[in-house]
Amino acid sequence: MSEHKHEPVPYRTFILIWIALLALTAITIAVSRVHLGPLNVWVALGVATLKSSLVLFFFMHLKQETRLFRLGLLVLLVILAIFIGMTFIDTLYR
Amino acid sequence: MSESTTYTGFWQESPRPGILGWLLSTDHKRIGIMYLCCITTMFIVGACLGLALRLELIAPGVTVMTPQTYNATFTVHGIIMIFMFLIPSIPAAFGNLLLPIQIGARDVSFPKLNLISWYCYVIGAILAMFAIFGGGGAPDTGWTFYVPFSTQTSTNVSLVAFAAFMLGFSSILTGINFVTTVHRLRCKGLTWGRLPLFVWTLYATAWVQVLATPMIGITLVLIILERTFGAGLFDAARGGDPILFQHLFWIYSHPAVYIMILPGMGVISEVIPTFARKPLFGYWAMALSSLAIAFAGSLVWGHHMYASGMSDFAILIFSFLTFIVAIPSAIKVFNWVSTLYKGSIELAPPMLFALAFIFNFAIGGLGGLALGAAASDIHLHDTTFVVGHFHYVMFGGGGFALFAALHYWLPKFTGRMYRHKPAVISWALLFVGFNITYMAMQAVGIMGMPRRYYDYLPQFHTLNLISTIGSWILAVGLIIMFVNLWQGARKGRPVGKNPWGAATLEWTIPSPPPIENFGAEDPVVTKGPYEFKGVVADEY
Amino acid sequence: MSIEHRDDTGDRFGMWLFLYTEVILFSGLFILYAVSLSRFPGDFAQGSHQLNIYLGSINTIVLLTSSLTIALAVSAIQMNRIRQCLTLCGVTVVLALVFLVNKYFEWSAEISHGIYPGSQHLAEMGAGVSAFFNLYYFTAGLHGLHVLIGGSLIGVVAVLTARGKITSERYTLLENSALFWHLVDLVWIFLFPLYYLIL
Ligand code: HEM
Numbered sequence: 050m051s052e053h054k055h056e057p058v059p060y061r062t063f064i065l066i067w068i069a070l071l072a073l074t075a076i077t078i079a080v081s082r083v084h085l086g087p088l089n090v091w092v093a094l095g096v097a098t099l100k101s102s103l104v105l106f107f108f109m110h111l112k113q114e115t116r117l118f119r120l121g122l123l124v125l126l127v128i129l130a131i132f133i134g135m136t137f138i139d140t141l142y143r
Numbered sequence: 144m145s146e147s148t149t150y151t152g153f154w155q156e157s158p159r160p161g162i163l164g165w166l167l168s169t170d171h172k173r174i175g176i177m178y179l180c181c182i183t184t185m186f187i188v189g190a191c192l193g194l195a196l197r198l199e200l201i202a203p204g205v206t207v208m209t210p211q212t213y214n215a216t217f218t219v220h221g222i223i224m225i226f227m228f229l230i231p232s233i234p235a236a237f238g239n240l241l242l243p244i245q246i247g248a249r250d251v252s253f254p255k256l257n258l259i260s261w262y263c264y265v266i267g268a269i270l271a272m273f274a275i276f277g278g279g280g281a282p283d284t285g286w287t288f289y290v291p292f293s294t295q296t297s298t299n300v301s302l303v304a305f306a307a308f309m310l311g312f313s314s315i316l317t318g319i320n321f322v323t324t325v326h327r328l329r330c331k332g333l334t335w336g337r338l339p340l341f342v343w344t345l346y347a348t349a350w351v352q353v354l355a356t357p358m359i360g361i362t363l364v365l366i367i368l369e370r371t372f373g374a375g376l377f378d379a380a381r382g383g384d385p386i387l388f389q390h391l392f393w394i395y396s397h398p399a400v401y402i403m404i405l406p407g408m409g410v411i412s413e414v415i416p417t418f419a420r421k422p423l424f425g426y427w428a429m430a431l432s433s434l435a436i437a438f439a440g441s442l443v444w445g446h447h448m449y450a451s452g453m454s455d456f457a458i459l460i461f462s463f464l465t466f467i468v469a470i471p472s473a474i475k476v477f478n479w480v481s482t483l484y485k486g487s488i489e490l491a492p493p494m495l496f497a498l499a500f501i502f503n504f505a506i507g508g509l510g511g512l513a514l515g516a517a518a519s520d521i522h523l524h525d526t527t528f529v530v531g532h533f534h535y536v537m538f539g540g541g542g543f544a545l546f547a548a549l550h551y552w553l554p555k556f557t558g559r560m561y562r563h564k565p566a567v568i569s570w571a572l573l574f575v576g577f578n579i580t581y582m583a584m585q586a587v588g589i590m591g592m593p594r595r596y597y598d599y600l601p602q603f604h605t606l607n608l609i610s611t612i613g614s615w616i617l618a619v620g621l622i623i624m625f626v627n628l629w630q631g632a633r634k635g636r637p638v639g640k641n642p643w644g645a646a647t648l649e650w651t652i653p654s655p656p657p658i659e660n661f662g663a664e665d666p667v668v669t670k671g672p673y674e675f676k677g678v679v680a681d682e683y
Numbered sequence: 684m685s686i687e688h689r690d691d692t693g694d695r696f697g698m699w700l701f702l703y704t705e706v707i708l709f710s711g712l713f714i715l716y717a718v719s720l721s722r723f724p725g726d727f728a729q730g731s732h733q734l735n736i737y738l739g740s741i742n743t744i745v746l747l748t749s750s751l752t753i754a755l756a757v758s759a760i761q762m763n764r765i766r767q768c769l770t771l772c773g774v775t776v777v778l779a780l781v782f783l784v785n786k787y788f789e790w791s792a793e794i795s796h797g798i799y800p801g802s803q804h805l806a807e808m809g810a811g812v813s814a815f816f817n818l819y820y821f822t823a824g825l826h827g828l829h830v831l832i833g834g835s836l837i838g839v840v841a842v843l844t845a846r847g848k849i850t851s852e853r854y855t856l857l858e859n860s861a862l863f864w865h866l867v868d869l870v871w872i873f874l875f876p877l878y879y880l881i882l
C-alpha cells in the first residue's frame with residue numbers, strides 16, 4: 050500500500066485558525082445579546098457551522114485528505130439533514 | 144484440495160494452540176466461524192421461543208403459558224431474532240468469512256477491532272441472557288421498546304437495552320471495518336466493476352451500519368436514563384413527546400431491515416449465476432440498486448408510524464417515499480429472474496434456497512406495499528398480517544438467504560460436502576412449512592386479529608391451528624437441515640477447490656482456505672466475478 | 684496478524700467513520716432539542732438565562748485552545764519535535780481537566796438550586812423549562828463523558844510517545860486521538876450557542 054504522507058502544517062496556520070475561532074466565538078456571544086427573534090438561532094447555527102468547517106478543514110486536516118474523506122463527510126451531512134428534516138415534516142405539521 | 148485428505152487449512156494453522164487460538168484469533172475466518180456458532184445458537188433458541196408462541200396460539204384462551212409469559216416470550220423472541228441473530232447473521236458471519244477472500248485480501252483492515260466486535264457481541268448476548276433469566280422478570284415491551292410502557296414496566300428493560308447497545312456497538316465496528324476494507328484492500332485488478340455482488344451488498348450494508356446504528360444507541364441510552372432519572376423526556380405532560388421516541392427508534396430500525404436483507408440479496412446474487420451458469424443479468428443495476436436501497440432506506444422510517452398520531456402531511460410523504468424504495472428491490476428480483484432465463488439451471492441445494500428466497504421475498508415485498516400505503520395500513524397496522532409480512536421478509540428472505548449461504552459456502556470452509564438428498568428434503572419441508580405458517584398468519588391478520596395477544600376470538604381458530612401445524616413442519620425441516628449440515632461438516636465427502644464451478648476468488652484457493660488465504664503471492668484479478676468461461680467444477 | 688501490513692490512510696479513514704457514528708449519536712439529542720425548541724421557544728430562553736454564560740464561554744475558550752494544542756502536537760510529531768509534542772499533549776490534557784472542573788462547579792451550582800432531571804423544582808417551572816434542562820443535562824453529560832475519554836486517550840498517547848512507540852515515522856495513533864479530540868470540540872461548538880445563548 051502506498052504511504053501517502055502529509056506535509057506538516059506550520060504552527061502559524063493553526064494559530065491563525067485558533068484566533069479566527071475565538072473571534073467567531075466573540076461574535077456569536079455578542080449577536081446573541083441582540084434581539085433578532087427566531088433569527089438568533091439561525092445566526093448562532095451559521096456561525097457554529099463556520100467554526101466547524103475551520104476545525105474540520107484545518108485542525109482535522111480534511112484539506113489534505115483524499116476525495117474519499119470529503120465524500121464521506123458529504124454522505125454524513127446528507128443523512129443528518131434527512132434525519133432532522135424528515136422528523137420536522139411530522140412535528141411542524143401536527 | 145492439496146495433496147492429502149487431512150488438509151484442514153485455517154482450522155489447524157494458528158499461532159496459538161487450542162481454544163485460545165480461537166478466542167484470541169484475529170483471523171477473519173476464525174472470527175467468522177465464531178460468529179456463525181453464536182448466531183446459530185441464538186437462532187435455535189429464538190426458534191424454540193417462536194414455536195412456543197405458536198403453540199400458545201393453537202387454540203383460544205390460555206393453553207400453555209400465562210399472558211405475562213406470552214408477552215415476555217414474544218419480546219425475547221423478537222430481541223434475539225433481530226439483534227442477536229439476523230443483524231449479525233450474514234454480515235458478521237459470512238461477511239467476515241468471505242469479504243477479504245472475495246476482494247483478494249489477507250484479512251480485514253482492522254483485525255483486532257474485528258475481534259473486539261465479536262466480544263462486544265458476546266457481552267451483549269450474555270447481558271441479554273441475564274436480563275431474560277435474572278430477577279425482575281424478562282422484558283415484556285416487545286422488541287420495539289415503545290414508551291411510555293418501556294419506561295414504566297418493572298421488568299429488566301434497562302439491562303436488555305444496554306445489551307442491545309453493546310450489540311449495536313459490535314455492529315458498528317463491523318461496519319467501519321468493512322467500509323475501510325473495501326476501499327483500501329482490494330487486490331490488483333479488482334476494480335469496482337469486478338467486485339462480486341456479495342461484496343457490493345456488504346459494502347452498502349456497512350454504510351447503513353455506520354450511519355444508522357448510533358441512532359438506536361442514543362435511543363436506548365435515553366430509555367435507560369429515563370428509567371433511572373424519570374426525567375420525562377418522552378412524557379407529554381412534562382415537555383416530552385412520545386412520538387419522538389418512535390421517530391428515533393425507527394430512524395434506525397427501518398434502515399436496520401436493510402442490514403438484514405441486503406447481504407442476503409448479495410448471497411442470492413452469487414448463487415443464482417453459479418447455478419444458472421450465466422453472468423448475472425444487469426451487473427451495474429444490481430450494484431447500484433444496493434446503494435440505492437441503502438440510501439432510500441433512510442427516507443421511509445415513518446411508515447411504521449401511520450397510526451401513531453403523526454401529522455397527516457408526514458404520512459403522505461412517508462407513504463410516497465415507501466413506494467419509491469420498492470423500485471430498487473424490484474429491480475433486483477427482475478434481474479435474478481432474467482439471469483435464470485435460458486440459463487442451464489442446476490437445482491443444487493443452494494439454488495433451491497435461493498429460489499425459495501425469491502418467492503418468499505416477492506410475497507413479503509408485495510405485502511410491504513399494502514402496509515406502505517397509508518390507507519390500507521390503518522386497517523392492517525398491529526395485526527398478525529404485519530407479523531406474517533415481516534417473517535416473509537426476514538425469515539423467508541434473510542433466513543433463507545442464510546440457509547442458501549450455508550449450503551453454498553460450508554463446503555468451502557469445512558472442505559466437506561453434506562448429503563444432498565436430506566438437504567433437498569429439509570428445503571422442501573422448510574419451504575412448505577414456512578408458507579403455511581405465515582400465509583395463515585397474514586390471512587388471519589386481514590380478518591382483524593391483532594398481534595401480540597395470547598388470546599383471540601373463536602372465528603380465528605382454524606387459521607391459527609393451520610399456522611401452528613405449519614410451524615411444526617418448519618421445525619422438522621430445521622432439524623433435518625442442521626443435522627445434515629453438521630454431519631456433512633464432520634464426515635462429509637472431501638471436496639476440491641471449486642465444487643460448484645463458481646468464478647469468484649474464494650473458489651480459487653483450497654477448501655478450507657489456509658490462514659492468510661492466498662499463500663505467498665497476492666492474487667491478481669483479470670476478469671469479472673461471473674465469467675464462467677474456462678471455470679470447471681471439481682468432482683465430489 | 685503475522686504479516687506486517689501498514690495502511691495509515693486506511694487507519695485514518697476508519698477513525699473518520701467512527702467519528703460519523705459519534706455525530707449521529709449526538710444528533711439524536713439535537714433532534715429532540717430542535718423539536719422542543721420549536722415547541723417552547725419562550726421557555727427555552729427562560730431556561731437558557733439560568734445557565735452561567737461566563738462559565739460556558741470560558742469552557743468554549745478552553746476547548747478551542749485545547750483543540751489548537753493537540754493540532755500543534757500533530758505538527759510537532761511530524762517535524763520530529765518530540766519534546767514539544769509531549770508538552771502540547773500535556774497542555775491538552777490539563778485543559779481537558781480544566782473543562783471538567785468547570786463543568787463540575789457549574790453543575791453543582793445548578794443542582795444545589797434544585798435543577799436536575801426529574802427534580803421537584805423543575806416540574807414546577809413548567810413543561811418547556813423541564814424539557815430544556817433534561818436535554819441540557821443529558822447532552823452536556825454525554826459530551827462530558829467524551830471529554831473524559833478523549834483526555835485519557837491523549838494521556839495514553841503521550842506516554843506512548845515518551846516511550847518511543849509513537850514516532851515521526853509512525854504517528855497514526857496520535858493523529859486519530861487528535862481527531863477524536865477535535866470532534867469533542869465540534870460538538871461543543873454547537874452545544875454552546877444552542878444551550879447558553881438562546882435569547
Ligand atoms: C421457527 C420460526 C419462527 C416462528 C414459529 C415464529 C413465530 C412468531 C410468533 C408467533 C410471533 C408473535 C406474534 C405476536 O403475537 O404478535 C413472532 C414475533 C416476531 N418474530 Fe418470529 N417466528 C419465527 C422465526 C423468526 C425469525 C427467523 C425472525 C427474524 C429473523 C423472527 C422475528 C420476529 C419478530 C421481530 C417478532 C416481533 C416481536 C414483537 O412483537 O416484539 N421470527 N414470531
Ligand SMILES: [Cu+2]
Nearest residue numbers: 397444446447
Ligand atoms: Cu420500515
